[in-house]
Amino acid sequence: MDIRRTLIWIIFSCSILVLWNNWQNENYIKTNSKALLSETKDNDTSQKHVPLLKNSKKETVKSYISFAKKLMDDTVTIETDVLKLTFSKTGAQLIKAELLKYTDKDENKHKVLLDINDDFLYTIQSGLLGLENIPNHNNKFDMFSKKTSDQGIEISFSCESGGILLTKTFILKMNSYAIKVNHKVTNKSDKSINPYLYLQILRDNSDPSDSSSFYKTFNGIALYSEKEKFQKISFKDISNNKAKYIKKSDNGWVAMVQHYFATACIPSIDSNRANEIVEVDSDNKIFAVRTIESLGQIEPGSSHENLSFLWIGPQDQKQMSEVSKGLDLVVDYGIFTIIAKPLFNLMNLIFSLTKNWGWTIVLLTILIKIIFFPLASKSYRSMARLKRISPRIQLIKEQCGNDTKKFNSSIIDLYRKEKINPLGGCLPMIIQIPVFISLYWVLLSSVEMRGASWIFWIKDLSATDPFMILPIIMMLTMVIQIKLNPSPPDPVQAKVMMIMPLVFGGMMFFFPSGLVLYWCVNNILSIIQQWFITRETHRP
Known part of the structure; x- marks a missing residue:
């Protein structure tokens, strides 16, 4: 393969990764939802408003956190396990909520998913609507039961109001990480009632503590329904009034999603169920x-019981799929899901x-290398033939001087004479x-990589290589691959090619070591395959 095409495809491949990553975080998956939240005739809409703060008309981050911190007084x-x-x-x-099997950046502390402090707000709430003075998440509850066994824990709270x-x-x-929640409503009044139950996840828009400034992953809201399937909405789209999502559905779930972890509310199936996404304060901070x-x-x-589920934990696809249909889709691979x-x-x-x-x-x-062996072999044979005739290409360049038209014509004749297809090495690479992009997302998104060790110095495949050994190995393998490729006739191109290992190796200093490990192994296998094919092609 001509070295210019090699350079172009390398840049093209990495550009796709960067552009796709940015697109995923700057855009939401658009859906054309036609089902709008229908107004209930026998209830005033103001009675269905969820009270976020008690006696507060304007809710800001500062005022909400100030109020919410008081929740820590009686817990x-x-x-x-x-x-x-x-x-x-x-x-x-x-x-x-602390995840006891996962550590935060500080390895001495457990991963904290839900919390309320001066810099962070993330909580799960529920309550009743539809009547005045009805129990909601601002009312005082009493814990009246706590049962512990080898199978788990059951804890109950109650509140009576109105x-x-x-x-x-x-x-x-x-x-x-799945929690079964039973809401039991008992009518002790002398009138029949028509209450509504809300399940709510409240969060600010701050990035998770283990976010990377070099690559971005989705941090926002996700919904699922049988009709519209998986939808995700960024906090930015909500602030800009661009959020499009299904607003009435009798199935599915709602969730807050971040890198590796998620919280979700999975309500019971109800034909009158509605979904809502709101921006709580005017500073675009709480959602x-x-x-x-x-x-x-x-x-x-009389009484009525409503069973729902919560998920608070890692994006474990196997466990999540068992809790609710489509819940495992929070691990979103985008258009490459079919491969990923x-x-x-x-x-x-x-x-x-x-x-x-x-x-x-x-x-x-x-x-993967074995599966693509025939395609890669075809590509390497094409490169080997081009390398074999590279001295003749250089000679033609010297003979043609600045006559580009004559040079191109001579090169085409040479390719035809030697039966070389200049695109023969490109097509296998395109396929x-x-x-590669799918595997990139699998390794980047899989919580299984988080905290997983390999050998010796690699203690966390989701983190960067602490001693930069893998990125250095990758740079060396790239240099060897360039040496095995045909030399470009243009000295400037030759210098650019030698800079490429430094550029891409430098990028890998900031990528998860699991991804760099894949690239290193892939390069080493490619070198072995390319060396054998080149030696075979150059044989008299």
Whole structure:
């Protein structure tokens, strides 16, 4: 392959990665939802407004956090083998969640997903709507039951207001990030009622603590329904009134998504259910996503129970798919999902044998190389033939001087005489680009890589190489590959090609070591394959 085409395709491939990454974070998946939230005839819409703050007309970040911090005064904490949850008795709402099997940047601390402090706000709330003076997340709840067993923990809170008793029961199982929630409404008044239940996730728009300034991953809101499937909405789109999502659905879920982790509310199936996304304050800092569903008419002395689920934890695709249909789609690979999903499943299969994600990446790379061996061989043979005739190309260039037309004509004649297809090496490379981009997203998005060690100095495949050994190996392998390729006739092009390893190697200093490991193994295998084919082609 002509060295200029090689350079162009390398730049093209990396440009696709960068542009696609930025597009994913600056745009939402557009959908044309025709179902709008229908107004309920027998209830005033003002009665369906979710109270975010008690007696506050204008809610700002400062005022909300100031109020929310008071929730820490009276709390209850429970713990399983994977979750440590803190409930505030105000609203029986979840105000802190620690993931006990994951560490934060400070390896001495657990990963904190939900929290309320001076710099961060992330909480899950629920309550009732439809009547005045009805229990919601601003009311005081009492903890009246806490049961612990080898299977898990069950904790219950209750609040009575306006003759309505609301009981919230949270059921946690061991080794599970899914939480079963039962809302029981008892009508102690002398009139029938038609309450609404809301489930709400409230969060500010700050980036997660383990975000990278070099590459971006999605941080925002996601929804799923049978009709519109997976939708994601960035905080920026909400602030700019560009958020498009399904607003009425009797199924699915709503979620807050960030790199590696997610929280989700999975309500019961209800034909009167609505989804809402709102911007809470005027400073574009706090956002809420909620579901609102009708509980129907409850007669005096009667009760109604509503079962829902919460997910608070890592983006574990296997567990999430078991909790609710489509919940595993929060691990979003975009248009390359059709390739990325099988790659991820293949990785899981290999991991079941190796029990090490580093060696899984190595074996996956070898397997992909074997699959693309015929295409790669064709590409390398094309490059080997071009390298063999490169002295003759240089001679033609010297003979033609500045006559470009004559030079191009002579080169075409030479290719025809030697039976060389100048595009023969490009097409195999084009076919492999989608696979590489898909694998890039699999390695970047899979929480399984987080905290997973390989050998010796690689303790976390989702983090950068602490000693920069893999990026250096990658640069060296790129230099060897360039030496095996035909030399460009233009000295300027030759210098540019020698700079490329420094450019791409420098980029890899900031990428997860798991991705760099894939690239290093791929380069080494390519060098071996290219060396054998070049030697065979140059044989008399």
